[in-house]
Amino acid sequence: MRFRQFSGFARALFLSMVLLGGVLGAQFSHAEAAKPNVVILATGGTIAGAGADAMNSATYQAAKVPVDKLIAGLPQLEKIATVRGEQVFQIASESFRNDNLLALGKRVAALVKQNDVDGIVITHGTDTAEETAYFLNLVVKTEKPIVVVASMRPGTAISADGALNLLNAITVAGSKDARGKGALVVMNDTINSGRDVSKMINIRPDAFQSPWGPLGLVVEGKSYWFRKLDKRHTTTSEFDIEKIDALPLVEIAYAAGNVNDTAYRAFAKTGAKAIIHAGPGNGSVAGTLVPTLQELRGKGLHIIRSSHVNAGGFVLRNAEQPDDKYDWLVAHDLNPQKARILATVALTATNDTKELQRIFMEY
């Protein structure tokens, strides 16, 4: 029978089926095409850790599981993004060196230039995730989401947090809403700024917190945003990883009661360009320490006062120490480890006290 021999109804039904198929097909291919491309850069840590028993939530070996296995363990990813992985390092993050930061930053900067990359996820140990996230926040010039993710428990433990953390991180990295927000840390359903967040607790899934609060949440494959970082970052930063090939040595000296100057003098001998004074309270400096710090400042080494209080320091210039008179710097609200990252980056650009203090207030 020829097409025109079919009844008018049959012909109309056939044509509408063809049309519907075309629309659905277009929708499907659009949905496929709309899936973001996310690259996972794996560096190690507990999220790649493995313990001997499901009861071992804290006793395990970090940096064991390769990135392809992490991806294979998450079939749900199929719906969220097109993902590929690169094993950049396989280390526990307490072993990160400045060279690791440089290599990772340069790889991120190269990938975000590619049109077939919509976002980056970095799987990382929790110990120094906050440092890496802040470093990338300062030096990678991109609007694309850069998301650092970790876990407090290995994948072998009961109620492991890594799988959902990774799924949430990929959701955020593939989300257009996350563009322009700076480097982020996604853990425990929460999106924090890489600048503000710190590991405040060392044994619970809710370890990562910001003194000024999170930026948003991730719930069932969707990110929800409540605020933005006010400080300069990524595309508004004056620093560019592509123009940085070495990072100066900046050390941290922890000060409590009965402090002496041994560490400060030792750091100066090893060529530190700045010492972060991790002081109590308002970055306070013991009277007995001042002469040594003055001597080291006189030799060109910068002294940067930071606070090691737990829930968020705020070191005010000239408040309890005559910073102007001593030509010292204050780390503002940055904890000692964050202050070290910013000082390390800032000293690639300037050694001038006024310029350095401006940088500490703006980033």
Ligand code: DGL
């Ligand atoms: N070994 C620490 C690290 O790799 C802790 C493990 C973790 O929580 O990632 O940062």
